[in-house]
Amino acid sequence: MKEIELLILEIENKVINLHKNCNIANFEASISGNSEEYKKASEFEFELSKFYSDKNIYAKLKKFAQMEIDDPIIKRQVDLFFNDFAKNQFDEDLHKKIIDCSTHIEEKFSTFRAEANGRNLTDNEIDDILKYSTDNEELKITWEASKSIGKEVKDKVIELVKLRNQAARILGYDNYHQMSLKLNEQTTEDLDKLFDELDFLTRDNFTELKSEIDIYISGRLKIPTKDLMPWHYQDKFFQQGPRIYEVDYDKYYKDVDLVDKTIKYFESIGLQIEDIINKSDLYEKDKKYQHAYCTDIDREGDIRIVCNLKTNHRWMSTMLHETGHAVYDKYISPQLPWQLRTHAHIFTTESIAMLFGRFASNPYWMNQMLNIGLENARKIEKLSHNALRLEQLVFSRWTQVMYRFEKELYINPDQDLNSLWWEIVEKYQLLKKPEGRNEPDWAAKIHMALYPAYYHNYMLGELLASQLYHYISNKVLRSNNPEFECFADKNDAGEYLKNLFFNYGALYNWKELILKATGEPLNPKYYSLQFVV
Numbered sequence: 001m002k003e004i005e006l007l008i009l010e011i012e013n014k015v016i017n018l019h020k021n022c023n024i025a026n027f028e029a030s031i032s033g034n035s036e037e038y039k040k041a042s043e044f045e046f047e048l049s050k051f052y053s054d055k056n057i058y059a060k061l062k063k064f065a066q067m068e069i070d071d072p073i074i075k076r077q078v079d080l081f082f083n084d085f086a087k088n089q090f091d092e093d094l095h096k097k098i099i100d101c102s103t104h105i106e107e108k109f110s111t112f113r114a115e116a117n118g119r120n121l122t123d124n125e126i127d128d129i130l131k132y133s134t135d136n137e138e139l140k141i142t143w144e145a146s147k148s149i150g151k152e153v154k155d156k157v158i159e160l161v162k163l164r165n166q167a168a169r170i171l172g173y174d175n176y177h178q179m180s181l182k183l184n185e186q187t188t189e190d191l192d193k194l195f196d197e198l199d200f201l202t203r204d205n206f207t208e209l210k211s212e213i214d215i216y217i218s219g220r221l222k223i224p225t226k227d228l229m230p231w232h233y234q235d236k237f238f239q240q241g242p243r244i245y246e247v248d249y250d251k252y253y254k255d256v257d258l259v260d261k262t263i264k265y266f267e268s269i270g271l272q273i274e275d276i277i278n279k280s281d282l283y284e285k286d287k288k289y290q291h292a293y294c295t296d297i298d299r300e301g302d303i304r305i306v307c308n309l310k311t312n313h314r315w316m317s318t319m320l321h322e323t324g325h326a327v328y329d330k331y332i333s334p335q336l337p338w339q340l341r342t343h344a345h346i347f348t349t350e351s352i353a354m355l356f357g358r359f360a361s362n363p364y365w366m367n368q369m370l371n372i373g374l375e376n377a378r379k380i381e382k383l384s385h386n387a388l389r390l391e392q393l394v395f396s397r398w399t400q401v402m403y404r405f406e407k408e409l410y411i412n413p414d415q416d417l418n419s420l421w422w423e424i425v426e427k428y429q430l431l432k433k434p435e436g437r438n439e440p441d442w443a444a445k446i447h448m449a450l451y452p453a454y455y456h457n458y459m460l461g462e463l464l465a466s467q468l469y470h471y472i473s474n475k476v477l478r479s480n481n482p483e484f485e486c487f488a489d490k491n492d493a494g495e496y497l498k499n500l501f502f503n504y505g506a507l508y509n510w511k512e513l514i515l516k517a518t519g520e521p522l523n524p525k526y527y528s529l530q531f532v533v
Contacts, residue, residue, distance in 0.1 A: 213242055306322075405420065417442055
């Protein structure tokens with residue numbers, strides 16, 4: 001046992017500072033768009049991956065991982081460090097090529113501004129045009145402009161996929177996608193089964209809903225339903241549902257201080273976040289990364305959020321979402337060793353982010369936090385449920401596209417990817433491919449390049465969010481209104497999450513954590529009960 005403990009200490013002495021320096025450099029690069037910061041981040045990532053490629057340490061971890069270890073904390077550290085080292089057992093030159101290629105793509109996405117009608121547009125401006133414009137030509141031009149980043153990065157993305165596959169084959173896997181799942185305690189077979197089940201559960205409901213969406217958009221834009229195209233659906237990728245119900249969430253958020261409301265809400269359930277907010281970067285600026293994320297810099301309390309806030313519903317939801325990530329990280333037990341002071345799995349932290357992000361559409365949350373009035377809340381209750389159901393069903397079908405396309409991308413990156421993308425989009429989202437279009441629209445999605453084998457976890461997160469919501473509402477709070485429970489001013493909800501979910505960090509794998517926290521395995525029935533039935 002002493003030999004194992006000494007090895008863990010040796011690893012920690014090297015990786016803790018490297019992780020911290022890498023996270024700080026990435027944060028600074030993303031909020032500034034500064035090439036030097038991206039270069040610095042790349043250098044730290046290379047140094048980190050170089051250490052993780054150490055064959056001597058890997059050999060020792062492999063031996064220890066196959067041993068019976070009585071201490072569960074030491075056993076878990078060995079297993080997780082083994083996975084970290086296993087995915088890096090290839091040569092230094094290949095490591096550097098992968099990191100340099102990835103950094104190049106990230107910088108392209110961060111500094112890219114779509115050009116339409118003679119002016120450069122931020123992502124927020126593109127979203128507003130697609131959401132509010134009724135000018136068919138403007139919608140088409142803007143949608144096409146939003147996809148133009150795909151041309152700029154396509155070749156580099158394919159190069160990166162091939163480099164990753166090269167690394168995976170050195171390690172004995174068919175491709176990087178398969179390897180990444182395996183080393184993150186998932187399998188292609190399990191995910192295929194789950195996504196097939198979700199396809200079956202949502203297909204008929206989505207088909208009916210899509211017809212309803214088409215009728216609404218047809219009337220709004222005065223276009224026959226047969227002529228509707230992807231740029232008519234109020235979102236670049238049709239990953240969020242168009243606003244077809246008569247509830248204008250944006251009007252409730254028009255003059256709201258989103259940061260203040262976020263702080264007060266989390267305080268009301270016993271989760272303090274002001275220290276996080278004070279270190280975060282929350283508003284738009286030139287060359288800044290245009291999306292949102294949360295980063296735990298050091299696993300010792302330095303947690304930061306990046307957003308580009310506007311006073312609307314989307315950014316309220318995003319702020320709650322990212323703060324969900326942040327409180328998970330903050331309330332992991334500081335008594336755990338460094339390697340276990342993180343989430344059990346990427347989708348367990350996504351589940352918490354989604355659990356809170358949904359509340360921006362909850363009329364009773366809006367009543368308690370925005371004072372919209374109980375009468376208003378009741379008035380929009382059914383519409384809000386329908387709107388959230390639409391959002392979930394649309395997103396579920398979008399994740400089908402992402403999971404299935406990405407899997408095929410890594411199986412064969414030399415195939416006709418442009419055609420494959422639209423075949424999958426047409427099948428699962430029921431959108432029409434624009435006539436004659438042959439562009440790398442798939443490459444315009446940032447996750448395809450920078451967050452490989454990741455996107456399916458958003459859907460797993462949605463499933464777990466529904467399971468946790470059901471458990472907290474019914475078992476912890478014994479709510480009188482479980483369908484619209486929002487946890488506000490209910491300290492028991494925060495205590496449950498802190499003590500029976502966040503606190504464990506990565507001490508248990510995700511299957512054990514879910515069983516321990518809810519009394520049963522991950523179960524899609526709660527998602528189905530909430531949004532499909």
